[in-house]
Amino acid sequence: MRYNEKELRALSRQPAEMAAELSMRGPKKGSVPKRRLVKLVVNFLFYFRTDEAEPLGALLLERCKVVQEELCVFSISFLEDPERKYHFECWSQEQCQEWTEALRRASYEYMRRSLIFYRHEIQKMTGKDPLEQFGISEEARFQLKSLPRDGWTACLDSQPDTLN
């Protein structure tokens, strides 16, 4: 798969949601933890050697699972290979929690689910489709049926009605 590295490098220079120096360990057996500057930009997690301006690598955060492994340590793995984990050690449990929550919400898919949920709720309450004003109400990506049906997705149908 080809991609333009310049595009990704430019993205890595954009303002980050979160950035910190963490200890990172790759998924391969026997890999050692290394100090990295980790930067969350949109749905990508970039990691840099602490003294370099260009990223060493990037992780696309779609269909990922973020789990707290032990105190101050969280891991990122992906749906198609849950045993293959990237480990990150934080400076405090608080920082670990902050990153875990942020990374869970960092995907485009998460935002799509939120959008569909809000749209559905607003429609129920007001009878109006809030996406009409944007001219995007017909787009396939915003329909309820566009949600992927797999075990890692919160199913909207099971959300209780909060106003009962």
Added chain:
Amino acid sequence: MKLNKKSVAHYALSSPADHTGFLRTWGGPGTPPIPSGTGRKCWFVLKGNLLFSFESRESRAPLSLVVLEGCTVELAEAPVPEEFAFAIRFDAPGVRPHLLAADGQAAQEAWVKVLSRASFGYMRLVVRELESQLQDARQSLALHRCGSQKAIAGRSKPQAPGRWSPGQENGHLRPRDYSSVDCVEERGSKPVVRDLPEWELQSPASLLLSRGQSPVSPETSCFSTLHDWYGQEIMELRRGWQQRARGSPPDCKPQERP
């Protein structure tokens, strides 16, 4: 630069896609920097803010990936008299634009429209707007319920002081601060009746003015009686809110864990 390509490819193949279709493309390794000729026909798949190309509809491995951030999509001139071309241009210097062409005008317009709105930033904007509209809708609904004199049941979600102020309806919150988004994820495990304390923060005057109906039990002949009667209820609720605001931290906010 490393990338978790395998996961990216899996994402590309996951259904449903946001938009798909055949497009002619110029560029790629081994091609001249200035596009020429009729280009190469590929199957394109848009997923979120990522545009993938495949050799064919049945291919399982993407040929290429374009990250649709920091770019604009415009109609363009193709190297041959192809009338339905468009280009993805990047703001960053030194990044080559991607030239693409559709089969017809409808397809061209559809692609330009959908690619222009594919960025993460655009989604975030729409989500925030809907969050705020949902709050507004809930506030109106809560006010109607007050009008029919139901006691406010259940536990209100405590909010940090200073985060909301009367009359501020569009909280400028980053997505991760918004507590009800947290609760979307956690609702399965906690039996919380989520009441919405936002209405409590409206001033008593606006609360009374926005209520269209008169209550049933207190004497309604005199407005000042009404005012005093409801005023007591408001004072009680405000006291309760202030106590909660000073008290224990809310459940879902990560930064307030002890």
